[in-house]
Amino acid sequence: MRVLSVASEAAGLVKTGGLADVAAALPAALAAQGVEVTTFVPGYPAVLARLGKKAKAVHSWDALLGAPARLLAGKLGAHPLLVLDAPALFNREGGPYGDASGRDWDDNWRRFAALARAAADIAGGAAKGLAFDLVHAHDWQAGLLPAYLRLAPLAGGCIVPSVMTIHNMAFQGYFPAEVFPELGLPPSAWSVDGVESYGGVGFLKAGMQLADAITTVSPTYAGEIRSVEFGMGLEGLVLARSNRVHGILNGIDTMEWNPASDPHLAANFSVGKLAARVRNKRAVEAALGLTRDDGPLFVVISRLTWQKGMDVLSGVLDHLVGIGARLALLGTGDAEIEAAFGAAATRHPGRIGVRIGYHEPLAHLMQGGGDAILLPSRFEPCGLTQLYGLAYGCVPVVSRTGGLADTVIDANPAALAAGVATGVQMNAVSHNALALAVSRTVQLYGDKPQWKRLQKNAMKADFSWGASGAAYAALYRQLIEEQG
Ligand code: ADP
Numbered sequence: 001m002r003v004l005s006v007a008s009e010a011a012g013l014v015k016t017g018g019l020a021d022v023a024a025a026l027p028a029a030l031a032a033q034g035v036e037v038t039t040f041v042p043g044y045p046a047v048l049a050r051l052g053k054k055a056k057a058v059h060s061w062d063a064l065l066g067a068p069a070r071l072l073a074g075k076l077g078a079h080p081l082l083v084l085d086a087p088a089l090f091n092r093e094g095g096p097y098g099d100a101s102g103r104d105w106d107d108n109w110r111r112f113a114a115l116a117r118a119a120a121d122i123a124g125g126a127a128k129g130l131a132f133d134l135v136h137a138h139d140w141q142a143g144l145l146p147a148y149l150r151l152a153p154l155a156g157g158c159i160v161p162s163v164m165t166i167h168n169m170a171f172q173g174y175f176p177a178e179v180f181p182e183l184g185l186p187p188s189a190w191s192v193d194g195v196e197s198y199g200g201v202g203f204l205k206a207g208m209q210l211a212d213a214i215t216t217v218s219p220t221y222a223g224e225i226r227s228v229e230f231g232m233g234l235e236g237l238v239l240a241r242s243n244r245v246h247g248i249l250n251g252i253d254t255m256e257w258n259p260a261s262d263p264h265l266a267a268n269f270s271v272g273k274l275a276a277r278v279r280n281k282r283a284v285e286a287a288l289g290l291t292r293d294d295g296p297l298f299v300v301i302s303r304l305t306w307q308k309g310m311d312v313l314s315g316v317l318d319h320l321v322g323i324g325a326r327l328a329l330l331g332t333g334d335a336e337i338e339a340a341f342g343a344a345a346t347r348h349p350g351r352i353g354v355r356i357g358y359h360e361p362l363a364h365l366m367q368g369g370g371d372a373i374l375l376p377s378r379f380e381p382c383g384l385t386q387l388y389g390l391a392y393g394c395v396p397v398v399s400r401t402g403g404l405a406d407t408v409i410d411a412n413p414a415a416l417a418a419g420v421a422t423g424v425q426m427n428a429v430s431h432n433a434l435a436l437a438v439s440r441t442v443q444l445y446g447d448k449p450q451w452k453r454l455q456k457n458a459m460k461a462d463f464s465w466g467a468s469g470a471a472y473a474a475l476y477r478q479l480i481e482e483q484g
Contacts, residue, residue, distance in 0.1 A: 011024035033469050211244075309378050377399050397437050
């Protein structure tokens, strides 16, 4: 079975969040199931640089959404990679979605419509020698792909089923109605059954409406998005298509994230050799300007946003320091939240260390040296950093929502007695609930044998791709069979 997986980022090429990790991990996860996944990404400068000059052009378009474009073939690790080289759309300094100041590009609708149109052409058989049995679209950036396949397929091309995966319902790719005539869709697509959404064009909505199956990245989130609070305007569509909605938990790439072999750690360790962790703790303290001590060290590796509850956390820091804990934070995001953490670091020198920025090696080191990782998210489709925390014995302290609820077992008396606890959960994201969760964690940390048990349970929990890869493969097979 050959699958074309279409995403706007993939770790190793370009990454702003969890989507990149998942897109990069799927090919290996599915290879184990007998599925060959070809990843298709836009040709941002960083991607073209990684691809190198030798990349072969395997197809071209004179005008893809108005822009000349070429299709380049390469490798993502051991797996096939296709890159859309359209300089007018993707050859820009800045991030994948906006300029260096973080402002979204005005023509994002055109950039990602072009990615989807190109994917639909490839799936239809436009590029000689490339054939696929199914397409897998990730997030709003690939959302128009099911729409093109259904409503404007390549003339004379083959028709393949599609899967639309929602990695985060908060990002829907919503654009004004004026862009519709430029998309190359038939007038009939302008309808509630097509790409229209609340008077504009909804890229994610289009994908959810027209894909053969919708998946999201945890079972709990798949249920939550049926409600107004989490569905963010698309809950009606989720309900209407609920027999087509599946929750499949993300796994982690155990090659990238393995404390026994991670090159970014000061000391490698494993469940049987936990004592070596302390060298990583010392390295984190040194990197973040924290005092050296054996008290509890919380870490945060996150976008600094409302979704992640970082505004609430910034208000709990005096309490955290007051009970003898320290915090090492790595992240970027909202200016106000960044400033609040900066101010806390100034108030509590040596106790709160803040690094504003994106730093992959430091993220690994912090998982290997922190005692507990905080994720007070208001919503969390899956969340990966708690999974990395589990694997590294950095005990996750999380809100009970989405994938966090599905992957962390709260250290309540019953779970402790049964020896199955892996972390700490809080019910709601409020100042008091978070302060209480931090206090509970510090108390647990104080009981050394118990803490060690918690760490070991966490490290033994299996969140590799095995089961989830099998679930995707089963879904693909079902859709291909249905289509006959
Ligand atoms: P989201 O995609 O919502 O941001 P996830 O938990 O799914 O959240 O994925 C976040 C990914 O980004 C993880 O791999 C995490 O380690 C990484 N990450 C987040 N912030 C940073 C940062 N400042 N530096 C390095 N890695 C980061």
